[in-house]
Amino acid sequence: MTALAVRGVRVTVPASTANLGSGFDALGMALGVHDELEFAVVDGGLEVEVSGEGASAVPTDERHLVVRAFRAACELVGVEVPGLRLTCRNAIPHARGLGSSAAAIVAGVAAGFAFAGRESDTSALQLAAEFEGHADNAAAAMFGGVAIAWTQGDRFRAVRVEPHPGVTPVVLVPAEESSTRTTRGLLPSKVPHEDAAFAAGRSALAVHALSSDPSLLLDALDDRLHEPYREPAWPATTRLVRSLRAAGVAAAVSGAGPTVLALPPDGVLPPRVDTAGFQARRVAVDLGGVRVAPLG
Numbered sequence: 679m680t681a682l683a684v685r686g687v688r689v690t691v692p693a694s695t696a697n698l699g700s701g702f703d704a705l706g707m708a709l710g711v712h713d714e715l716e717f718a719v720v721d722g723g724l725e726v727e728v729s730g731e732g733a734s735a736v737p738t739d740e741r742h743l744v745v746r747a748f749r750a751a752c753e754l755v756g757v758e759v760p761g762l763r764l765t766c767r768n769a770i771p772h773a774r775g776l777g778s779s780a781a782a783i784v785a786g787v788a789a790g791f792a793f794a795g796r797e798s799d800t801s802a803l804q805l806a807a808e809f810e811g812h813a814d815n816a817a818a819a820m821f822g823g824v825a826i827a828w829t830q831g832d833r834f835r836a837v838r839v840e841p842h843p844g845v846t847p848v849v850l851v852p853a854e855e856s857s858t859r860t861t862r863g864l865l866p867s868k869v870p871h872e873d874a875a876f877a878a879g880r881s882a883l884a885v886h887a888l889s890s891d892p893s894l895l896l897d898a899l900d901d902r903l904h905e906p907y908r909e910p911a912w913p914a915t916t917r918l919v920r921s922l923r924a925a926g927v928a929a930a931v932s933g934a935g936p937t938v939l940a941l942p943p944d945g946v947l948p949p950r951v952d953t954a955g956f957q958a959r960r961v962a963v964d965l966g967g968v969r970v971a972p973l974g
């Protein structure tokens with residue numbers, strides 16, 4: 679067992695927008711909406727206090743996602759925490775395609791690593807991605823900026839790419855929720871070769887557009903790989919993505935939806951696009967990923 683490096687940490691973790699069009703399970707970008715969590719070592723037991731998003735819905739016992747990820751991380755790094763007081767102040771909306779579950783997992787993993795005096799690294803990403811099932815949004819939440827994620831056998835890998843300052847996201851968030859697990863179930867096991875080729879070109883272009891030339895984002899964010907299959911889950915989202923794109927605004931479904939991601943120049947949407955039913959919010963790109971500080 680490793681000795682505890684600290685008795686408590688404060689963790690700030692960003693939301694994320696995954697896929698960015700055709701980069702299904704491969705591209706993610708961290709966003710400037712953050713959950714704040716405190717992990718304090720206590721003599722025994724588990725105390726979980728949640729405020730903000732999801733407060734009335736998430737369990738406050740050992741089933742809590744942050745607690746599960748934290749305990750798995752503690753086991754991996756070899757620290758034993760006798761008891762935990764966890765305080766969560768949530769700002770990331772749940773089940774909207776903004777990476778709330780990835781953020782919760784990354785926060786728990788980062789805290790577990792910090793208790794062993796370690797920073798989040800490739801083994802932390804591996805654990806977080808195993809929990810989430812894919813590394814696109816977990817890598818973005820962990821390392822910030824744009825993430826390119828891939829798998830090598832059963833290993834999850836990712837690199838961080840610096841976003842261009844002209845990438846200015848607007849998220850359009852509807853009231854209704856959509857579970858990622860449910861809409862992953864709508865995806866086919868095979869797609870036409872033509873669509874795969876379309877996706878390869880678009881997702882490669884997306885990396886260039888996001889890092890070097892935002893004028894190419896409209897083409898780059900086009901998708902045939904997941905959005906058409908998930909459309910029955912969120913028809914209003916599909917309509918809004920189409921209207922934005924028809925008005926020349928780069929737009930895609932954020933993660934597994936139902937939020938819409940738009941990347942208009944200067945973060946300004948044309949007034950003629952009807953966004954009724956969605957709350958439009960300009961958000962920064964988060965550049966640093968999860969942050970951990972000792973509790974004072």
Ligand SMILES: Nc1ncnc2c1ncn2[C@@H]1O[C@H](COP(=O)(O)OP(=O)(O)O)[C@@H](O)[C@H]1O
Pocket residue numbers: 713732736742743744766768771772773774775776777778779780782856857858859933934
């Ligand atoms: N901060 C959190 N604390 C506890 N559970 C969470 C948290 N964030 C997300 N979850 C769990 O994950 C679910 C949402 O996950 P998911 O369907 O993947 O949507 P999202 O796109 O928001 O990640 C929530 O309904 C909740 O069960």
Ligand SMILES: N[C@@H](CCOP(=O)(O)O)C(=O)O
Pocket residue numbers: 694696697702703704774775776777778779780812814815858862904932933934935
């Ligand atoms: N690639 C995943 C991304 C899910 O992101 P989330 O923020 O909706 O959890 C997918 O499209 O299923």
